Amino acid sequence: MIHNNLFDRYYATESPLHRLSPSVKVLLTVFFILSNALLPDGHWIGFGISWAVIFLLNWVGQLGWGYTFKRSFIALPFALAAVTAIFALPGKTLAEFDVLFWHLLATDAGLLRFFSIVVRSWLSVQVAILLVATTQFPDLIHALEHLRLPRMLITVIAFLYRYIFVLSDEVLRLLRARQARSAVLPGQSGGGTVFWRAKIAGNMVGQLFLRSYERSDRIYNAMLARGYQGHLRTLNRHAMHTRDWVILILSSAALLFLQIFTHF
């Protein structure tokens, strides 16, 4: 059995943030990321305020101060792509490099831009982590439904979430079986050519495909047996309370104020 925590991002506890309507949380997360994107390059006060908000929300959500920070390194490798921004902008030259075919000029404006991108992305990742840590994924799916995303897409996402756990279990069994059969003698490189290895992996993918396909047949039967006639009906019990509206409006206003403050 695969350990369920592998794909669970929810941090079970009681907090005002956990109780907030999922739709409000989704909207505010998007607004916050939007606000990050709009903060001017190098406006460290603006970035600092946003960062403080994240820290504060960690605390409000009963997650412990460093919760989102500790998990926020996932987007950092991508910053390598942005390193080139250092050499992309005209400005005061800080250093010169010759790498392979490129003559690179590191400029102050480039460096500023690079740091701004990294900070923006770092902030955005943290707020996204905050969202899934304080909201059960099924509630998140309900929120998307409330926000009028196409029903079909939402249903596919719900199925995806339900069966990630089941299918990744099957993958683990397949991988374990492969491991059990690929013994390598000491001092020899095992495993054949890349093509051979890819073929094995491809066979596993094909096998997993067929199993999944057949499973979808059985699920369809189980749906038919319970009265499914081609139209999914759902009961969405998350209602927006006054409190949720107040928080949505106040927080949006605060983000708007932050934008006005940083741009003028």
Place this chain on the structure above:
Amino acid sequence: MLYSPTPLHIPDGFLSLTVSIFFWLITLVVLSVAVRRTEKLDEKQVPLMGVMAAFIFAAQMINFPVAGGTSGHLLGGALAAIMLGPWAGMLVMTSVVAVQGLLFQDGGLLVMGANIFNMGLLTAAIGFGLYKAAEGRTRAVKLGAAGLGAWLSVMAGALFASLQLWLSGTARLDIVMPAMLGIHALIGLGEALITVAALSFIFRTRPDLLDESKNAAQGGRGWVWVGGLVSLFVVFLSPFASAAPDGLERVAINAGFISTSADAPYSILPDYTLPFLGETGLSTILAGIVGALVVGVLVVLLLRGRAKATE
């Protein structure tokens, strides 16, 4: 690590608002057509697409060692489109990208439109289009077309991701483009090999699932044109952009993509100086040190991640 992020999932912060919104718009238009088209198909589609989305997600966990400690794994867009048809394939890949972004922060939310476009829409169009072009041919030709489609679909994703990064002023085209295309030429090879092997496995065990009449119901000959045109775009633009980025920039400016205003990558804040450093020689040195430190930290983190991945 079971779940290995690919360099195609762009995080938030790396694309400008303009580029993010532009690609969200394209993606939404295509997806709304896809939803309408798949709703017309039989009612079994919904559970099928749902489980297939979980399948793509799980299949991405199946990796194989390539060389030097790196491993290849599936992206799956081409395979999904070949097996389910282009529209259903797009919806399946969209939900995969959406869950990866939402639940695992692998790819951002504001930039999700671009990520869906790169990994879901392009891959399905190319994968299905090229496979469809081999209609009526032998199994070997079909597999070859599928393999080519799989490789090109990854290259297309990489090409567009580099273009988006460049248009956002996040990266220098003459560096990011060859780097992305170079890495993905290899990743795409893994994609092609796995796709072909998986398809030939299905051909052997359940040929009925790859029946041409079924295939025809999922998408018409028009897809050959769509897939072919996108492929040609990738094939011609990649070398051109890598060799002559200045030319591409001129095209982008003429087309109105980049203006010479504050948002343009090469002309942003012309006489700007770092406020906290001032215009002294000291600032130059400090900036250099800070930059080097950051790159160093990044490399360490990256290696740590790699070490964890192989544990």
Place this chain on the structure above:
Amino acid sequence: MPITHASKTPERKIDPSQPLILVEHLDFAYPDGHVALRDLSLEIKQGEKIALVGPNGAGKSTLMLHLNGILGDGSGLRVGGLPLNKQNLPVIRALIGLVFQNPDDQLFSPTVFEDVAFGPLHMGLPEDEVLERVKEALAHVDMNGFEERLSHHLSTGQKKRIAIATVLSMRPYALILDEPSAGLDPRARRGLIHLLRDLPITMLVSTHDLRMVAELFPRMVIMDEGRIVADGQTAKLLADEALLDAHGLEKP
């Protein structure tokens, strides 16, 4: 929040003087040519608890899929006197609750609530009644308060119970269960046996677990190669070693 109502499943009118399930001369072959059922007849009265045994591939699951109209064209089948046709199909699916072998196929929603509510919602019931029935069904299987649990967090035994609740919420007249005790550890199996014993409802249960059959089911039907080869009192059939032997069964 809004529920989308298409049409409410019409009131069920079944004739109490008729057998609850009547199968007459049923034949079935899969599209690939494999013949799964041959001239099969079976009568189930209200309140009966029947075990369906036989080797793998005998056609047990195929028969079960016929009983609420997932396979077959409906000919040769009556439920409470109603012929199985397109018009009666929704009613019959609410009358006959079919629980599949693998609970991971039966529980296809992210949360327990959504799965147990699926049947009532698709019968077109109003929100209050859906909520009430979910509560009631979970109480029947001793899983009170599990509404908000995530399906993938449940143990196999819990999943099996919830799977039964997903059809109990439709308030069916009969439960059709495919291999309910497969894959359970002894304690969970014991719990399930008690649950099946205490549920006051007509039951047809396919199983390889002959000890459970001996304990729970007064009547037993043996299938082999698409036919019913024996149908009678469990105690009598289980005593007939030659019969059990001929169909790959072992005396418990």
